Amino acid sequence: MKTLEETSRRNFLKIAATAGGGLFLGFSWSGAAALPGVVTPESAAVGAVNFNSFLTIGADNIITIFSPNPEIGQGIKTAFPMIVAEELDADWKLVKTVQANLDTSKYERQVTGGSGAVPHSWERLRKAGATARYLLVEAAAKRWNVPSTEITTETGKVFHKASGKSATYGELAEDASKITVPKEIKLKDEKDFKLIGQSIRNVDNHNIITGKPLFGLDFYREGMLFALIQRPKAFGLKLKSVDSAETKKMPGIVDVVTFGNSVAVVGKSTWQVKKARELLKIEYEKEFDLESSADHNRIFKQLLDGGEAAVRRKNGDVETAFKNAAKIVTAEYQCPFLPHSPLEPMNFFAHVREDGVELVGPTQTPDRARTEAAKITGFPPEKVTVEITRQGGGFGRRLAADYSIEATHVSKLMKAPVKVVWTREDDMTGGTYRPAVRYRFEAALDKTGQLIGYKLRGVGMNAGNPTREDNFPSGAVDNLLIDSVDHKSPITTGPWRAPITNFLAYAEQSFLDEVAEAAGKDPIQFRLELLEKAKKAPAGEVKYDIDRMIAVIKLAAEKSNWGKKKGVHQGFSVYFSHRSYVAQVGEVIVEKGKPVLKNMIAAVDCGIVINKSGSLQQVRGGIVDGIGHAMYGNLTFKDGAPDQKNFNAFRLIRMNEIPEVDVHFVDNGIAPTGLGEPALPPAGAAAANAFYKATKKRLRNQPFIEEEAFKNIS
Amino acid sequence: MALLKLQINNHSYETDVAEETPLLWVLRDNLGLTGTKFGCGIAQCGACTVHLDGEAVRSCVLPVSAVGKRKVTTIEGLSEKGDHPVQKAWEEIDVPQCGYCQAGQIMTAAAFLKKNPKPTDAQIVETMSGNICRCGTYHRIREAVKSAASKTK
Numbered sequence: 001m002k003t004l005e006e007t008s009r010r011n012f013l014k015i016a017a018t019a020g021g022g023l024f025l026g027f028s029w030s031g032a033a034a035l036p037g038v039v040t041p042e043s044a045a046v047g048a049v050n051f052n053s054f055l056t057i058g059a060d061n062i063i064t065i066f067s068p069n070p071e072i073g074q075g076i077k078t079a080f081p082m083i084v085a086e087e088l089d090a091d092w093k094l095v096k097t098v099q100a101n102l103d104t105s106k107y108e109r110q111v112t113g114g115s116g117a118v119p120h121s122w123e124r125l126r127k128a129g130a131t132a133r134y135l136l137v138e139a140a141a142k143r144w145n146v147p148s149t150e151i152t153t154e155t156g157k158v159f160h161k162a163s164g165k166s167a168t169y170g171e172l173a174e175d176a177s178k179i180t181v182p183k184e185i186k187l188k189d190e191k192d193f194k195l196i197g198q199s200i201r202n203v204d205n206h207n208i209i210t211g212k213p214l215f216g217l218d219f220y221r222e223g224m225l226f227a228l229i230q231r232p233k234a235f236g237l238k239l240k241s242v243d244s245a246e247t248k249k250m251p252g253i254v255d256v257v258t259f260g261n262s263v264a265v266v267g268k269s270t271w272q273v274k275k276a277r278e279l280l281k282i283e284y285e286k287e288f289d290l291e292s293s294a295d296h297n298r299i300f301k302q303l304l305d306g307g308e309a310a311v312r313r314k315n316g317d318v319e320t321a322f323k324n325a326a327k328i329v330t331a332e333y334q335c336p337f338l339p340h341s342p343l344e345p346m347n348f349f350a351h352v353r354e355d356g357v358e359l360v361g362p363t364q365t366p367d368r369a370r371t372e373a374a375k376i377t378g379f380p381p382e383k384v385t386v387e388i389t390r391q392g393g394g395f396g397r398r399l400a401a402d403y404s405i406e407a408t409h410v411s412k413l414m415k416a417p418v419k420v421v422w423t424r425e426d427d428m429t430g431g432t433y434r435p436a437v438r439y440r441f442e443a444a445l446d447k448t449g450q451l452i453g454y455k456l457r458g459v460g461m462n463a464g465n466p467t468r469e470d471n472f473p474s475g476a477v478d479n480l481l482i483d484s485v486d487h488k489s490p491i492t493t494g495p496w497r498a499p500i501t502n503f504l505a506y507a508e509q510s511f512l513d514e515v516a517e518a519a520g521k522d523p524i525q526f527r528l529e530l531l532e533k534a535k536k537a538p539a540g541e542v543k544y545d546i547d548r549m550i551a552v553i554k555l556a557a558e559k560s561n562w563g564k565k566k567g568v569h570q571g572f573s574v575y576f577s578h579r580s581y582v583a584q585v586g587e588v589i590v591e592k593g594k595p596v597l598k599n600m601i602a603a604v605d606c607g608i609v610i611n612k613s614g615s616l617q618q619v620r621g622g623i624v625d626g627i628g629h630a631m632y633g634n635l636t637f638k639d640g641a642p643d644q645k646n647f648n649a650f651r652l653i654r655m656n657e658i659p660e661v662d663v664h665f666v667d668n669g670i671a672p673t674g675l676g677e678p679a680l681p682p683a684g685a686a687a688a689n690a691f692y693k694a695t696k697k698r699l700r701n702q703p704f705i706e707e708e709a710f711k712n713i714s
Numbered sequence: 715m716a717l718l719k720l721q722i723n724n725h726s727y728e729t730d731v732a733e734e735t736p737l738l739w740v741l742r743d744n745l746g747l748t749g750t751k752f753g754c755g756i757a758q759c760g761a762c763t764v765h766l767d768g769e770a771v772r773s774c775v776l777p778v779s780a781v782g783k784r785k786v787t788t789i790e791g792l793s794e795k796g797d798h799p800v801q802k803a804w805e806e807i808d809v810p811q812c813g814y815c816q817a818g819q820i821m822t823a824a825a826f827l828k829k830n831p832k833p834t835d836a837q838i839v840e841t842m843s844g845n846i847c848r849c850g851t852y853h854r855i856r857e858a859v860k861s862a863a864s865k866t867k
Contacts, residue, residue, distance in 0.1 A: 073812025073849045201808040208813035209804045210796035211749020211789030218748040271739040343753045343761060343814045343848045392814025393848045424754040613808045621811055624850030647758035655852040656843040
């Protein structure tokens with residue numbers, strides 16, 4: 001058993017009996033340091049509001065845990081309660097999770113993004129479970145008049161072996177609510193975990209497979225109106241005039257309202273509104289340049305050659321290193337814009353009433369939806385409620401609040417409950433894309449094949465800084481310069497699963513493959529040598545864990561039987577993102593002259609794995625996502641408008657196109673790091689490098705399917 | 715607008731809608747059967763898959779007037795207790811991530827297995843490739859269809 005010295009009291013601000021005679025424990029999700037001073041349980045009895053989440057144990061033995069973070073398919077609604085239940089020695093069959101509504105007075109970081117939920121909450125969830133267990137044990141000791149050290153717990157029951165007494169948690173819950181929360185709480189030794197590390201099924205499975213209304217689009221309210229919005233058809237246009245006469249004549253249409261550049265058609269059903277929207281006659285005028293993909297390609301080259309770059313990292317003397325180089329390798333890589341394409345299109349319900357605003361829907365950032373609604377309506381934020389639904393994917397798209405803002409506007413104008421629904425075409429043409437980027441890499445090698453100089457310039461379309469200047473190989477190269485230039489485009493962009501790294505990792509890990517080849521070295525050995533160099537003689541600060549990276553590289557090499565398979569072309573990639581380390585080997589075989597990605601082998605270090613089943617799928621899904629978009633994903637523009645408007649033109653990966661994915665987790669006992677995103681970034685390069693081995697053609701642009709290597713191949 | 719009679723999940727429904735309205739939106743907006751999902755509206759993703767006399771169809775492009783007297787089965791009516799072999803396999807193999815596409819996947823698989831109780835792996839892949847899963851749960855979908863096939867008589 002290990003003891004946490006930090007005062008646990010601070011994290012348990014409310015303890016009380018429930019109405020039904022159970023235990024109610026309010027616990028903090030924030031670190032002690034984030035709390036405003038010490039609040040003792042005594043001073044924060046019933047009525048206090050400054051606590052964070054709830055754990056209740058009912059007299060019926062049901063343990064209920066409110067899960068604050070939005071569930072978009074990452075499995076948080078299953079993983080969070082698993083952590084609590086582990087320390088509590090709960091009976092998993094009796095644990096129930098409830099999605100909490102937005103409540104910033106109770107929760108902090110009620111966000112799904114950055115692969116951060118489990119790392120952020122790991123320790124406090126454990127403490128919550130351990131504290132509840134402590135209270136139950138003490139209650140039993142008191143009731144039976146035996147020392148608490150003689151009491152054990154197992155699957156929702158308390159035992160005193162010597163006397164043969166036992167009680168369920170439910171039977172002890174009310175007594176437990178009268179025990180004082182301890183100053184320190186002992187947590188289990190990780191070796192004693194029973195639930196953590198097991199395969200636990202998604203807690204919503206049954207509701208999903210029976211078609212229960214779980215998602216935002218499934219939310220209906222009596223008297224609710226439906227709204228579809230006509231947004232400008234190209235980025236750079238603004239609204240000039242609207243003629244909605246024909247639209248308003250259509251059956252089921254209640255009104256047409258305008259705000260900003262948006263024209264909302266409001267009516268009694270989705271289909272009626274959709275048909276009527278087609279009859280709008282709207283004139284637009286140009287506000288900004290209407291950019292096409294050809295413009296972007298030209299701008300990329302201009303910025304790579306002459307843009308005013310922001311220096312992101314500089315070590316040593318790059319110019320001298322390149323002057324002295326025996327060999328210089330240069331390559332450029334480019335990635336297109338991408339829509340997020342969560343399968344549930346954007347939608348949100350809003351009801352702006354006289355006394356406040358009710359919002360319901362799928363959002364990764366409920367607080368942003370609330371803040372924006374408060375701004376629009378003039379209500380203070382506490383008059384805005386947000387109910388978070390289950391979400392049909394997110395991938396970063398639902399970090400933006402544009403669609404909840406629309407719902408608020410329309411409800412306010414209509415003085416009625418309204419649900420804004422986006423069609424797939426609205427979704428694909430509606431912006432906040434992954435930005436398009438282009439990179440220029442230059443590497444200087446000395447006579448012995450040592451990497452002595454490295455230059456990277458990243459240029460992007462509203463990409464901000466498209467580099468991760470402190471990631472590998474930074475720290476391993478003495479002379480290094482990383483800079484970037486951004487082009488301000490009217491095309492809107494936003495975070496897309498593993499922002500920046502989802503394309504940077506592909507480009508950089510592909511380029512390193514080129515450099516290894518030029519140096520005459522095995523790509524894995526080349527990286528290991530660089531990491532050894534970073535360890536022994538770091539060039540500037542090293543902001544990643546070298547040993548963790550080496551470990552996943554070696555594990556992937558071992559599990560893929562690297563370099564020893566006949567007829568199999570292997571490609572390697574490794575990346576650090578969202579605090580985790582993932583190495584991947586792609587395996588391509590040539591079938592009837594066609595290169596086919598057959599296998600992906602992944603070695604993952606995300607620290608302790610909470611849910612084996614969820615984690616395995618998270619990695620597989622991340623790899624399928626990464627491969628799919630690298631192979632096929634392409635959003636191009638003509639005069640400011642996307643050319644692809646639905647899945648007939650924008651190709652998503654399907655079952656017949658997936659590789660087998662073999663996943664290996666590193667078992668190192670480190671507290672959990674991120675997992676929702678880190679498996680995606682390395683996938684593109686592992687595939688590209690394997691395809692190169694098979695075809696001898698580099699894949700320097702996404703999507704791969706449009707590259708030379710795949711030309712003349714059906 | 716027309717008053718239409720529909721047989722859905724062994725219940726009779728009457729609804730007053732324009733004849734060209736896709737069955738999907740009648741199910742969702744008029745009848746409150748929201749288990750059938752909207753994904754693309756052009757029969758590309760399969761999230762809206764329902765059965766028409768046992769055949770898997772894309773309800774997003776099927777005008778409600780074309781249903782006629784044929785029996786409609788949605789995910790809500792696939793089984794009474796959610797214990798159709800395909801649904802059970804989906805739970806056992808822990809298929810869903812976000813879960814949004816899964817009703818359509820299950821309906822596609824159930825209709826397929828009814829016709830092909832002993833499918834080859836290639837047939838499973840061919841059929842299920844019509845449905846998109848944006849989370850990438852394809853490996854488990856494939857496994858679940860195989861598992862359900864082995865248990866379907």
